[in-house]
Amino acid sequence: MTEALHCAFVELAAKTPEAIAVYSDAGVLTYGELNERSRVLAERLTADGAGPGVPVGICVERAPDLLVGILAALRTGSCYLPLDPNYPADRLAFMVQDSGTRLLLTTPASRASCPPGPTVVVLGETVVTEPGTKPVAVVPGDTAYVIYTSGSTGTPKGVAVRHSGCVAMLAEMDRVLEGCDLSGVSAASSVCFDLSVMEIFNALCRGGAVVLVESAVHLSESRYADRITHLNVVPSVMNGLLDAGAVPANVRTVVFGGEALRRKLVDRTYRETGADRVFNAYGPTEGTVFCSFGPVSEDGTGEPTIGPPTATDRVYVLDGNLERLPAGESGELYLGGAGLAHGYVSRASTTAERFVPDPFRRGERMYRTGDVVKFTDGGELQFLGRTDHQVKLRGYRIELEEVEARLTGCPEVREAAAVVRGSRLVGYVVPAGDGAAPDGPRLDTGLQSAITGRLAVELPDYMVPATLVFLTALPLGPGGKLDRNALPEPPAADPGGPLTAAGSPTEVALSEIWGQLLGLEPSGIDVHAAFYDLGGDSLLLVRLARLMTRRFDRRVRVPDLFSFRDISSLARWLDDESGAAPEVVQSARLRASARRAALRGRGAAGR
Known part of the structure; x- marks a missing residue:
């Protein structure tokens, strides 16, 4: 077994340099080209201070350079920190500061999105070099990447994932997906979502090709969509692709993950696509992409399970006393084994709270997932719900408390709550001052635009509520706590008069x-x-x-x-030729720009 996430790719590149590694509308790269470009960049990053224990930020658009940068960072012995150029500037700045990232890789197209502080290396400005630095020996326990997930305290938290967990994950995929065609593996997930690790490296470490697309929603628009044989997708996105008839004709394998999978969607997938193998994968970022993974048969009945535990993970279903529960009884899911992450960056107390001593393995740890599950008689896991207020939307993990904290931080808001209804995030707001709704739940387009406009410069788009419902007070239970089940359905929009048709x-x-x-x-x-x-x-x-x-x-x-x-x-x-943003958003962006300028000034003064 190779000891580092990227090692199998480097070995394959030496054996099959002419094979295609990446298809993308922005360009196609062979294994040899991807290997050489990442080697050259690794030399440059090493000269700039990259190495074991040093995080390298990757702020690159979805093009082959994204994979060049990730591989280059790994080859230096560094871990990579994915930074989506479309994320709000303040969130990117927080991730860089919180992780201690001092070296950041970008491209001319994404340079403006980079937060201040780190040394910036721009792809395209490197010089071809002969091999100079010896390959860095990576210890299996070293961190391969840090991915930030939503945080219940109002700020995201970074999960540090080990090389050994990644290598074990790929070995499990080899076992479960034996015989599947990897000649065109879809890579449509944001690199800030850990499904991207499976998409990229399952192909590159097994001799397949990555088909890099903007997002799964835009799958059919890719020039190379017809090359996709292996589709990794979130259930809610797959429903949209099926509705639009946009699943590529050559898809033979579909791997679902990130959300609950329903039998109705499995049946549609077999019936309406050319897929002959469907799998369901489950796992938190803290468990290295997935901890259970299994096939879902075409002729099955009942809702799909989340599969059997992987061979490299320890999976426990425990009660409140940390006692094991038999099949059929529900309890909290705990994880141990090869896939266990180091913990949370710069959060020792949170790490200790969630990564607890394993009572069944002296000296080892297990992770409290917060998921409620049960074992079936056949040894598979059935997902039942959560012990807290974490939700999944479009496959992204969202702590509702973080959304609520940002809502209540708006001057227009006194109290707030958030829930997911269907495929939309809904916020419930008690307005500050005299703005409370006098006659029960109501919508307010102007107030909503002001509030969501503020959130849009602070949070990724999937965390901004699609609808805000304004209430006189939040519903409380007998103990005085928020009763989420009593939050009303959003009222229907009032057209407020005759239809106004398009004019201009x-x-x-x-x-x-x-x-x-x-x-x-x-x-x-x-x-x-x-x-x-x-x-x-x-x-x-x-x-x-x-x-x-x-x-x-x-x-x-x-x-x-x-x-x-x-x-x-x-x-x-x-x-408007000026492209002006509304006042509230424009002022928020100006404040963010001022903060970035101040940080750059302090950095320059320090140098």
Whole structure:
């Protein structure tokens, strides 16, 4: 067994340099080319201080350079810290500061997204070198990457994952996926989501090819979609792909993960695609991508399980006294074994709280997942729910407490709660001052735009509530705590008068795009109605941003769609040549820019 995540790739590149490693609309690379470019970059990173124990930030758009950077960081012995260029600037700055990252890799296209502080290395500015530095020997227990997940205290927390856990994960995939075609493995997950590790390295360490796409929502738009044979996908996204008839024709294997999988979707997948093998994978980031993984048969009955435990992980179902429970009885899931992460970066107390002594293995630890499960009689795991308020949306892990903390940090908000309803995140707000709703739950487009506009410059788009419901007070249970089950359904939007049809050419074009996505007649869409109120969801919002970018030849990001929620305001923004943001968002961005400038100034003074 190779001891480091990238070693099998380097060995394959030496044996089959002409084989295709990466397909991408931005370019195609062979194993030899990817290996050489990552070697050259590793030499440069080493000269700039990369090495064992040194995190290297990777702030690169979804192009082959992303894989070049990840491999280069690993080859130096460093761990990599994925930084999505589309994340809000403050969140990226927090991740860099919290992790102690002093070296950051980017490209000219993503340079403006980089937070201040670290030494920045820009791809394309490196010089080809002959091999100079000897390959760094990686200890299996060294950290391979740090991925930040949502935090219940209001700030994200970084999970440090070991090389040994990654290597064990790949060995398990080899065993479970034996015989599957890896000639085109989809890589559509954000690198800030640990499913990306499985997507990238399952292909590159087994002689397959990565098909790098912008996101699974845009799968059919990729020039190389027809090369995808192995599709990794979140269930909610797969439903959208099936609805749109957008699953590539050559897909033969589908691996689900990130959300609960339902039998109805499994049946649709077998019936409506060419897939002949379907798998379900489960696992928290703290357990290195997955800890249970198994096939889901075509002729099965009942809801799918999350599979049997992997051969390299220890999986316990325990009661409140940490006693093992027999099959059929529900309890909390605890994990141990090869996949266990080091813990949380810079959070010793949180690490001690969640990574506890293993009572069944002296001197070892286990991780409290917070998931409620039970073993079936056949030895597989059935997911039943959570012990806390963590949820999954589009496969991303969200601590509702973090969303609530950001909501209550807005000056317009006195109290707040958040829940997931269907495929949307809904916030419940008691307004500050005299803004409380006098007649029960209500919607307020203007107030919502102000609040979500603030959140859009602080949180990733999947953590910004799609809808805000304004209440006079949050419902409380007998003990005085928030009763989430008593939070009302969002009220229907009030059209407030006769329909206002599109007038300007921009409004007409937007109505056509909205109609295409929502299955509505463009002439029947009110230009003052919000996208979500017409049936949109978070997945369609991603497609909307992409379609608008193409149609209007102007970059449209999902956060922009939280600021301009209807066709009328979007059209005014698009027609404004200055591209001005609304006042609240613009002021927040100016404050963030001022903070970054101040940090750069302090850094320059220190040098």
